[in-house]
Each structure stands twice: as structure tokens, then as C-alpha cells.
Amino acid sequence: MSRNVNVVILCEDRQHEAFARRFLEKMGRGLRVQRVEISPKGRGSGEQFVRERFAKELAYYRARQHRVEQALIVVIDADRRTVAQRVEQVDAAAVEGDQERRRPNERVAVFVPARNIETWIAYLDGQTVNEDDPYPRLKRERDCQRHVERLYQMCQQSALRPPVPPSLEAACSEYRARLQA
């Protein structure tokens, strides 16, 4: 069976990748249709790589968006910024790269865990979290499988367990608006 990628995951680090890959798989987009573009972690931060790479990936997406189910997924931590600030940075990076900002009908979703992906993982572990404190990393990235399962179940029931981290709520809205519409 030949491979035909229809979703590109542009992300900062291995935990982003593991989480996004598994979630997309649960949503019916398996490994065969995924393509991962991950920061090389060289000099400069991972979020810088994502921003610098975004305009190119957006251009590639736009060249093929007439094809069914094409999508571009960006995962970038908020770190010390707000979700809105980080999304704005990504959109501005498109303009800097000679691309128009994302249009509402484009299947280009930007997910911004705040403070970072470990916050979401702690929440999905059953903890009450805030978006300022750091939470521990998983021993292995693939250990997030059970967290993804939980998120998937919550999504199926359209009911995130309160109190929901606002960044996760925003991500769910982004998913519904950009990828399910």
C-alpha cells in the first residue's frame, strides 16, 4: 500500500511528537499518513525552529490544500508567554516568510500547551494543575499513550474534567474549528 501523507506534525520536541502522533492515530490518522518535522535541538530553542519552519510548511500545505484531508498541525509550548501570544508569534512568522496569515477555513491548527506539554500530561494523570508551575517529564515519551487515551475519551464525551487548563480548552476549540469542521 503506497504511503500518502496528509497530515504534517511540526513540533518542538519528542514529547510533543509522541502526544500528537498518538492522538491523531486515535482520531483515525495513523502513522502511514503522518509526517513528523521535529526541531533538531541545536543552538536556539525548539520553538524558534517551529516558527522558522512554519512558513515553509504552510506554503507546502497551501500548494496541496485542494487535496482531501490535508492538514498541518503545529505544537509549540507557551513557556512564559500566553497562548494568544504564542499563536500570534506563529501567525506572524507566516507573514515574515512571505505567506498570508492562516485563514479560518484552512486546516492548519496551532496547539499551545501552557506552560508546556507536561502540564497537560499532569492534568490527564488526574492532577489539578495550573499553567505556571513546571510538572515532571515522563520517563519515556511513549508513556503518554494512557494520557492520550484519556483525552480521547474526554473528547468523545465532549467533557473535559474540570478544572480544565485553559490552554487545553483552547486546543480542543482549535481542533473542532480547524480539523473537524
Added chain:
Amino acid sequence: MITRLYVDNYKCLVNFELRLQELTLLIGPNGVGKTSVLDVMFALRRLLSGEARVTDPDVFPTRTLTRWQTRNRQVFEVDVALDRDDLRYRLEVDHERGTRKARIALERLESRGQPLFVFEMGEVHLYRDNHSQGPTFGADWTESAVARVPPRNDNTRLTRFLDFVRKVIVCGLYPAGFQTESTTEDPVLNRDARNFSAWYRHVLLERQELVPEFTKAIQEVIDGFRGIRMEKVGLDTRALMVMFDQFGERYELRLDEISDGQRALIALYSLVRLAAGQGYTLFLDEPDNYLALTEIQPWLVGLADACGGDVPQAVLCSHHPELIDYLGGDRGLVLKRESSGATVVRPASELAVEGGLKLSEVIARGWES
């Protein structure tokens, strides 16, 4: 898993130390010693399997001494973490350049400095798991003495180490050389995987329950693939047949009748999906060879997910951008030859990657220093 490998005075590896993760990618220019690392692991596995002498061509013959060194002693150390047991195996080989003879000067297995086995100057000193001394006797110093130690209930740590090393697969696939027919089941793949059919027979016997998942994985990567069947063609001989369901027909091809790329795909997915959970440590030389560009990342992602679990550990050597960009950032080690001739190692994450360039592009332009 193997946490550290130390090599001195072997080919281009002089006072060379490599620290390994559950998944490691070795990157570097041609001739820097990536394959030599695999050669060392292959030689150690052969020696510690008790199937080879130290001077055998694929072990440590005198011609493997570093040419620009005048020293006659080679040193190899492997640190292994088996659950919570940290073990160090050290091998010293003395060569006579004139006669091309070699002997094992020292072979030692220890845990945190405490001996579990010592073979020095032809004399074996056995130790129990608690490091108390056992019998002493003479042994042939052209072969591994530790490989000859039978398992007992008071040397379980040594036995476990040997079992672990004997399951190290060091392989650079050469699909054109794959033999279709086999008369036995081989527990370990050869250096070029020519005995793939025999190894496949072995893993098939061990993990029948994984066949459906393995078949499904191959069906996703090879058009029309239906399954694999071992056809009896002699008293003990079986031929590996690949079954297809394509173009409205069901048909079979022998392993040597499908393409090199298809053979490579079957072998690579066998290593990850079918040999899962059997304790194989993988050292693979350019596994991307023969694969279509679209198929490299899916296999690699599957391997990365398996490492530390179904596959205890994998070490890959490659120049391919797909591997460099996917693994290089956090699992890449760059080998580089210094002006002294020695090879040194540094994490690929230390390379200067700026302006959204991919790591492979930095390396392709020679901008890594």
C-alpha cells in the same frame, strides 16, 4: 542495555569512548569509524558466543591494530545495565605483529569493581554472584574463557551477561545475498543478513502470536502482500515464500524473486515487530539502504517506539537525511576524526543549527563545526 563502549587501538578507534542510549544514531563522514564500532560489537558477540578465536578474520586479527600506533595491545570495554545490575566486561588482546599471533591477556567481568570472572595470562579465576572466589584453572588464551563457563545457580549474573551479548544483532542488510532456503533455525542474523530465512524460522517458532500484527505491518508497506509461508522443499529444508494477492490473482514468489527493497522491508519489520520481546539488541548499518524515501520515517518511528521495550536497544549508523533529521537532534552522536587520527564523539545537539535549517542540511554543507 549497553551504556558504554570503550575501544583502544582497533582500526581508527584510539582511546575511543561511546555512550549509548536506548536508541542512538551514529553520524559522521566516511572513514570516521562508524562501521568499526559495529565491527567491534560483532567481534565481541562472536568471541563471547564461543564460536570464534581471537585471531579469526571477523574477530580481532592483528591487521585490526591501529596502523599509526606502535602499541601491540588492544583494549575493549563494554558497560551493560541489565535491570539494576551494572556490569563491565573488559578484554585485552596482545598481538605479535611479526608472526600475526594474538592472545587474550585479560578478560574480566565485574560489577562496580568487584569481580565476577577473571581470565589473566592463561589462568581462569571463577567467582560467584556474591564475588566470593571459586575454582582456578588454566584455559586456552586464543579464545574467550568466559564463553566456556557453564551456567550454574551461583553465577547467574555472568550467565545473564552472556545471554545478553549473544542476542546482539550486528547487521548491514545486503538483500541480494539473502538465501531463500534454510535447513536450520538460526537465533542470530549474520552480518549481512544472508541467513534471514533461517533466522525468520527461529523467530517464527518463538513468537507465533506476533505473526498477524507483523503481517499487517508488511501489508501496509508492500502492495499486494498477503503473508509469508515456509515451504518444505527437502528433508529439513524450507524455502521462504512470499504470498501476494494482487491484480485479481493470488500468487507466490520465492524470497529471491522479490525486489531488494521488498526484502529489506520484510527484514527491517521482522527485526522490530516479529523479534519483539526476545531481547535482541540491534546494531544496524545504514538500514535506510534500499528503502523508498516514503518508507523510512514510518519504520523509524516504529523502531523508536519499540526501543526500551520490545526492542531493548538499537544503534543505527546512517548518512541519510531522514534519519539525521528525525533522530539526530536528541539521539545523534557525531563522530569526527581529530588531527591526531583519533576519532572523537560529540552529541549532535551541540551542532550549530540556525535559521530553520535542518540538521541534515547543516551536515551536508559542512557547517557543523
